[in-house]
Amino acid sequence: MASFTRMIAGRNPAVLLASLGAGTVAAGFLLSDSSALSAEGKKSLYPPRYQQHHLLIIADFPDLRKHNNCMAAALTPAIYAKLRDRVTPQNWTLDQSIQTGVDNPGHPFIKTVGCVAGDEESYEVFAELFDPIIKDRHNGYDPRTMTHPTDLDASKITNGVFDEKYVLSSRVRTGRSIRGLSLPPACSRSERREVERVVVTALAGLKGELTGRYYSLGDMTEQEQQQLIDEHFLFDKPVSPLLTSAFMARDWPDARGIWHNNEKNFLIWVNEEDHTRVISMEKGGNMKRVFERFCSGLKQVEQLIHERGWEFMWNERLGYILTCPSNLGTGLRAGVHVRLPNLSKDTRFSKILDNLRLQKRGTGGVDTAATGDTFDISNNDRLGKSEVELVQMLVDGVNYLIDCEKRLEKGQDIKVPSPVAQFKK
Amino acid sequence: MPFGNTHNQLKLNYSSDQEFPDLSKHNNHMAKILTPEMYASLRDKETPSGFTVDDVIQTGVDNPGHPFIMTVGCVAGDEETYEVFKELLDPVIEDRHGGYKPSDKHKTDINPENLQGGDDLDPNYVLSSRVRTGRSVRGFCLPPHCSRGERRAIEDLSIQSLDSLDGDLKGTYYALKNMTDDEQQQLIDDHFLFDKPVSPLLLASGMARDWPDGRGIWHNDNKTFLVWVNEEDHLRVISMQKGGNMKEVFNRFCTGLTKIESLFKDRGHEFMWNEHLGYVLTCPSNLGTGLRAGVHVKIPNVSKHEQFGEVLKRLRLQKRGTGGVDTAAVGGVFDISNADRLGFSEVELVQMVVDGVRLLVDMEKRLEAGQAIDDLMPEQK
Numbered sequence: 001m002a003s004f005t006r007m008i009a010g011r012n013p014a015v016l017l018a019s020l021g022a023g024t025v026a027a028g029f030l031l032s033d034s035s036a037l038s039a040e041g042k043k044s045l046y047p048p049r050y051q052q053h054h055l056l057i058i059a060d061f062p063d064l065r066k067h068n069n070c071m072a073a074a075l076t077p078a079i080y081a082k083l084r085d086r087v088t089p090q091n092w093t094l095d096q097s098i099q100t101g102v103d104n105p106g107h108p109f110i111k112t113v114g115c116v117a118g119d120e121e122s123y124e125v126f127a128e129l130f131d132p133i134i135k136d137r138h139n140g141y142d143p144r145t146m147t148h149p150t151d152l153d154a155s156k157i158t159n160g161v162f163d164e165k166y167v168l169s170s171r172v173r174t175g176r177s178i179r180g181l182s183l184p185p186a187c188s189r190s191e192r193r194e195v196e197r198v199v200v201t202a203l204a205g206l207k208g209e210l211t212g213r214y215y216s217l218g219d220m221t222e223q224e225q226q227q228l229i230d231e232h233f234l235f236d237k238p239v240s241p242l243l244t245s246a247f248m249a250r251d252w253p254d255a256r257g258i259w260h261n262n263e264k265n266f267l268i269w270v271n272e273e274d275h276t277r278v279i280s281m282e283k284g285g286n287m288k289r290v291f292e293r294f295c296s297g298l299k300q301v302e303q304l305i306h307e308r309g310w311e312f313m314w315n316e317r318l319g320y321i322l323t324c325p326s327n328l329g330t331g332l333r334a335g336v337h338v339r340l341p342n343l344s345k346d347t348r349f350s351k352i353l354d355n356l357r358l359q360k361r362g363t364g365g366v367d368t369a370a371t372g373d374t375f376d377i378s379n380n381d382r383l384g385k386s387e388v389e390l391v392q393m394l395v396d397g398v399n400y401l402i403d404c405e406k407r408l409e410k411g412q413d414i415k416v417p418s419p420v421a422q423f424k425k
Numbered sequence: 426m427p428f429g430n431t432h433n434q435l436k437l438n439y440s441s442d443q444e445f446p447d448l449s450k451h452n453n454h455m456a457k458i459l460t461p462e463m464y465a466s467l468r469d470k471e472t473p474s475g476f477t478v479d480d481v482i483q484t485g486v487d488n489p490g491h492p493f494i495m496t497v498g499c500v501a502g503d504e505e506t507y508e509v510f511k512e513l514l515d516p517v518i519e520d521r522h523g524g525y526k527p528s529d530k531h532k533t534d535i536n537p538e539n540l541q542g543g544d545d546l547d548p549n550y551v552l553s554s555r556v557r558t559g560r561s562v563r564g565f566c567l568p569p570h571c572s573r574g575e576r577r578a579i580e581d582l583s584i585q586s587l588d589s590l591d592g593d594l595k596g597t598y599y600a601l602k603n604m605t606d607d608e609q610q611q612l613i614d615d616h617f618l619f620d621k622p623v624s625p626l627l628l629a630s631g632m633a634r635d636w637p638d639g640r641g642i643w644h645n646d647n648k649t650f651l652v653w654v655n656e657e658d659h660l661r662v663i664s665m666q667k668g669g670n671m672k673e674v675f676n677r678f679c680t681g682l683t684k685i686e687s688l689f690k691d692r693g694h695e696f697m698w699n700e701h702l703g704y705v706l707t708c709p710s711n712l713g714t715g716l717r718a719g720v721h722v723k724i725p726n727v728s729k730h731e732q733f734g735e736v737l738k739r740l741r742l743q744k745r746g747t748g749g750v751d752t753a754a755v756g757g758v759f760d761i762s763n764a765d766r767l768g769f770s771e772v773e774l775v776q777m778v779v780d781g782v783r784l785l786v787d788m789e790k791r792l793e794a795g796q797a798i799d800d801l802m803p804e805q806k
Contacts, residue, residue, distance in 0.1 A: 059574030063602070063638050090435050095572075102635050182435075188479075189446060190439035218447065244628065251486050254447050 060084070060095075062102045070325075071101035071114030074132040088125045092118030092186045097126060100246035113137060113326050116246045118186030120179065120313045120321050133325055134318075138383040139422055141329075148319035148329050151386035152299065154292040160395045162285030166402050167336045168374065171281035172294045172391065174331040175274035175322045177313040178305070183323045184248040184273060189255070195275045196255040202304035203259050203268065210297055212261035214270075217253035233258055235272050248273060248323075265290075266297050274322050274331075287336065287398075291391050319383060329383025334394045337363055340401060341373035342408035348416050352404065355419040356397035357381055377401065384422075393420060433469075433477045441465035444479075446486045454709075455485035455498030458516045472509050474566050476502030480631075481510055487629035497521060497710050500630045502570030504563065504697045504705050518702075518709055522767040531703035531713050534770035537672070537679040543779040546669030550786045551720045552758065555665035556678045556775065558715040559658035559706045561697040562689065567707045568632040568657060576639035576655050583654045586688035587643045594681055596645035598654075601637035617642055619656050632657060632707070649674075650681050658706050658715075660685075669720065671782075675775050703767060713767025718778045721747055725757025726792035727785055732802070736788075739805045740781035741765055761785065777806060 061080050064072040075098065083094045101114025115133065117123055123130050123143075131143055141148075162170070177183060178198055181191045200214045215224055228234035237252045238244055260267040269277040278301070280294035302312060313321035319329035343349055353360060361376040377398060379390045404414040436444055445464050448456040459482065467478040485498025499517060501507055507514055515527045546554070561567060562582065565575045584598050599608055612618035621636045622628060643652040653661040662685070664678035686696060697705035703713040727733060728744075737744060745760040746753040754760075761782055763774040781803075788798045 059577065060572050062573060062635065066602075091433075099634060102638075103633070188436045188439065188444060190436065190443040193443065245634075249487070250483060250629075251446060 062098070064102070066105050067101070067114070068106035069101050069104070069112045069114030070133045070136045071098050071129070072106070073136060074129055079128050083126050083128060086125050088119050088121040090119045090121070090182050090186060092122055092182070094126055094129070096185065096247070097122060097129075100242055103245040104242050112242060113324055115325065116185045116248075116323050117183055117321070117325070119182045120177070122183075123318060123321065123325075130325060134328065134383070137326055138329070139381070141384045143317045146384065147316045148383055149386040149389075150314070150319060150330075151388040152295040153388060154288070154295040154391075156388045157288050157291055157391055157395060159399055160286070160288030160291065160391075162287060162336065162338075162395075162398060163402055164285045166340070166405060167285035167338045167398065169281065169283050169337045170285060170287040170290045171279065171336070172287075172291055172332065172334040173277060173279045174294075174298075174333075174387075175277045175320070175327055176298070176301075176331075177275045177321050177323075179311050179313045181275070183275070184271065185246045185323060189251050192251070192255040192271050196257065196270050198305060198308070198310055199268070199270055199276055199301075200257070200259065201308065202301055205304045206261070206297070206300060209263055209293075210261050210266055210300065212259055212266070214257055214259040217256040217258070228258060231264060233260060233264075233267055235269055238273070243273060246323075266293055268301075273324070274327070285336070287334070287391070287395055291334070295387070327382055330385070330387045330390060331382060332387050332390055333378045333382075334391045335361075335376050335378030336394075336398055337374055338377055338398060338401065339372075339374050340405050343401060343405045343414075344373055344375065346404075346408065346414070348414070351416050352401070352414075353377070353397075355417050356400060357393060357420045358397045358401075433471060433475075433479070436479075437469055441468060444468065446482070448486070450489050451485070451498070452490035453485050453488070453496045453498030454517045454520050455482050455513070456490070458520065459513060463512055467510055467512060470509050472503050472505040474503050474505075474570065476506055476509075476566075476570050478510055478513070480570065481506060481513065484626055484630040488626050496626060497708055499709065500569050500632075500707050501567055501705070501709070503566045504561070506567075507702060507705065507709075514709060518712065518767070521710055522713070523765065525768050527701070529768065530700050531767055532770040532773075533698070533703055533714070534772040535679040535682060536772065537676040539772040540672060540675055540775055540779070542783075543672035543675065543775070544670050546671060546720070546779070546782055547786050548668040550723050550789060551669030551782060552723065553665065553667050553721045554669060554671045554674045554718075555663065555720070556671075556674055556716065556718040557661060557663040558678075558682070558717075558771075559704070559711055560660040560662060560682075560685075560715075561705055561707070562659050563695050563697045565659065567659070568655065569630040569707065573635050573638060576635070579659050580639045580641060580654050582689065582692060582694060583643070583652065583660060584641075585692065586685055587652060589688050590645070590681075590684060593647060593677065594645050594650055594684065596643055596650070598641055598643040600641040602640075612642060615644075615648055617644055617648075617651055619653055622657070627657060630707075650677055652685075657708070658711070669782075671718070671720070671775065671779050675718070679771075711766055713765075714769070714771045714774060715766060716771050716774050717762050717766075718775045719745075719760050719762030720778070720782050721758055722761055722782060722785065723756075723758050724785055724789045727789045727798075728754065728757060728759060730788075730792065730798070732798075736785070736803065737761075739803045740784070741777055741806045742781045 058077060061077050087093055096118060097115045100116060104112065106112050113133065134141060134143055178195050181187065181195050203214060206212065215228065225234065238249050243249065256271045258269055265280060265282045267279040278298060280290045280297065282290055320331050322328060322331050357380045358377050359380050363374055363376050379394045381390060400417060407414050441464055442461060445461050471477045480502055481499045484500055488496065490496050497517065519525055562579055565571060565579055587598060590596065599612065609618065622633050627633060640655045644650065649664060649666045651663040662682055664674045664681065666674055704715050706712060706715050741764050742761050743764040747755055747758050747760050763778050765774060784801065784803060788801055791798050
């Protein structure tokens with residue numbers, strides 16, 4: 001057991017075992033978890049070395065009793081024991097994947113994911129943990145049996161231009177990872193710099209309305225910085241403990257930057273929470289055009305990196321591979337800033353959003369409150385439906401919300417729509 | 426990478442120059458000393474528990490520092506770090522500890538009988554006295570690198586040992602994760618409670634992982650002796666009381682430490698120590714004695730004197746605000762403590778504080794009376 005030897009080297013197993021007292025959490029799991037070893041009952045069945053190994057693993061099992069996140073719901077001592085000594089080809093471990101979920105117990109009302117991938121292989125090597133998390137987060141999607149459709153043909157979108165009396169701006173974002181390089185929680189400085197080099201070189205090849213330039217976070221001037229802040233383009237070093245506990249902020253601001261086109265409606269973040277985040281946005285309600293530019297830009301970037309021998313991380317079970325399991329599949333959030341002064345006060349507002357598979361956020365983005373009557377409305381789902389399907393759902397949903405708003409303005413009643421169908425099983 | 430030694434083999438596929446951190450905007454000891462050549466020579470090494478040079482320096486890379494304050498910028502993950510990476514850490518230690526050389530020997534002296542005086546500081550000026558240090562348990566990884574199992578084992582050992590203390594030292598352990606609201610409030614009111622680190626200097630090194638698992642506070646019933654478990658070091662040991670009787674504080678400090686050490690030994694464990702570095706702690710700045718002996722002292726006049734800074738320098742003392750490091754003084758009350766940690770024994774450092782504070786109080790009294798203090802100016806210690 002080569003990995004066992006490596007694990008105990010320098011970690012003083014005799015000391016750990018000797019100090020496992022009756023009052024520890026570890027002993028608690030030993031005695032109560034029926035799927036783990038019960039030290040007394042099974043002592044005679046296992047040779048001493050194996051028993052010692054199991055006790056060591058239990059000594060390291062995190063205390064998740066106060067936790068409310070997808071990882072804590074899915075991780076059992078048995079799964080931990082099975083996966084703990086595995087490593088991905090890049091030597092990324094389970095403990096590293098779950099560190100953010102251990103450090104951040106979560107919120108009673110918001111269920112965070114609680115684990116991250118360090119590389120593409122994490123989703124395979126630690127499948128026993130990631131699969132149930134994916135199911136939990138993505139409405140029962142089973143990566144073992146289902147396939148994820150990718151569709152970036154924007155011409156299929158219908159009714160994608162909103163009434164600008166209500167919709168103030170439209171935006172679509174996703175992420176892309178460069179195959180062969182570790183993800184932000186795990187990457188070394190070289191790998192991160194390589195991601196930057198690959199992406200920036202490719203973006204320099206964009207032409208026409210996508211011509212633009214790159215601003216490295218470490219090198220930008222004060223004026224450039226102020227400009228990017230004013231345009232709401234600048235991203236800052238993460239302060240959220242969800243991200244910093246996942247090791248994503250190491251070496252900041254090395255190899256981080258922002259690229260945008262001259263028209264300022266196509267924007268790429270490099271090495272923030274993912275290798276790249278790709279954003280198409282404009283004022284007003286022309287979601288169709290925003291999505292057209294999004295798809296066209298993505299395809300061109302993909303072509304440009306192919307020319308140099310690189311590709312995006314993608315497979316047909318999980319779609320596009322990103323750092324957080326919540327962003328698998330399309331990684332797509334399509335949304336609008338929309339004024340709904342009457343509808344937002346209606347008690348049926350939340351139910352309507354639920355059935356349309358939409359979520360509301362404040363206009364500052366996730367975890368912000370709405371100002372006035374303007375909301376950020378976007379799709380809930382990421383995996384199991386294609387980009388076109390999700391954007392069409394958003395389009396149909398927003399049109400429905402605007403229709404409700406208009407009716408309420410005129411004193412007419414509104415109806416809660418039937419729930420949109422889940423993916424085919 | 427904290428606890429995992431991920432990637433080190435993979436990184437070697439890239440050249441040293443490709444991996445070398447950008448330290449162009451940095452002002453800390455690590456950044457001053459680390460060269461591309463040194464990095465190249467250290468990058469393929471690891472300690473027996475898998476701690477690498479990138480693990481050592483991560484906090485210094487992530488925290489460029491302050492233009493006026495020189496932070497250390499590196500940490501140890503285990504006792505062997507100071508050996509395996511001595512090419513980097515010896516010069517850092519020399520820079521931080523006033524020219525302490527790799528061949529120098531450190532003296533340990535925790536015999537309180539050797540302290541002269543210290544029971545006579547004027548309580549009208551000296552409001553409180555305190556001595557703290559840290560201890561690491563040999564055989565375990567340090568807070569930046571330890572696993573949950575190791576951290577819990579240290580906590581268990583600490584509880585077992587501390588529960589055996591009696592007399593003036595008899596006390597109770599409060600695990601951070603099991604504390605009731607009342608207990609928590611009491612500990613806050615007593616100024617005993619430590620919280621999850623927020624300083625990016627500490628967070629970047631991996632010390633706050635798994636919080637609050639394995640962390641806790643022990644104190645004696647008299648609330649004069651306090652041990653922090655698994656915060657920035659395995660153990661932080663603090664003796665404190667109101668007033669100016671530093672001798673009593675130091676007595677209790679030495680007695681308590683000696684007892685704790687022997688209780689750990691009874692259980693088969695010793696503290697990390699060697700004759701070159703003294704007591705081994707997580708941050709190189711705390712090597713040697715790891716000792717900070719200090720008082721809260723009312724010196725509104727002295728502190729405004731133009732020679733105040735020079736006086737402190739000659740006495741080998743430093744000033745802080747009464748909230749501790751990185752705070753400002755309030756109402757002329759300063760936290761005055763020894764500046765050194767390594768190269769002087771515990772008794773020597775506490776003696777410097779006792780003698781120095783006595784002098785500052787004398788100067789304060791002179792200035793209050795409108796008299797000069799020129800004849801009291803000390804020599805450089």
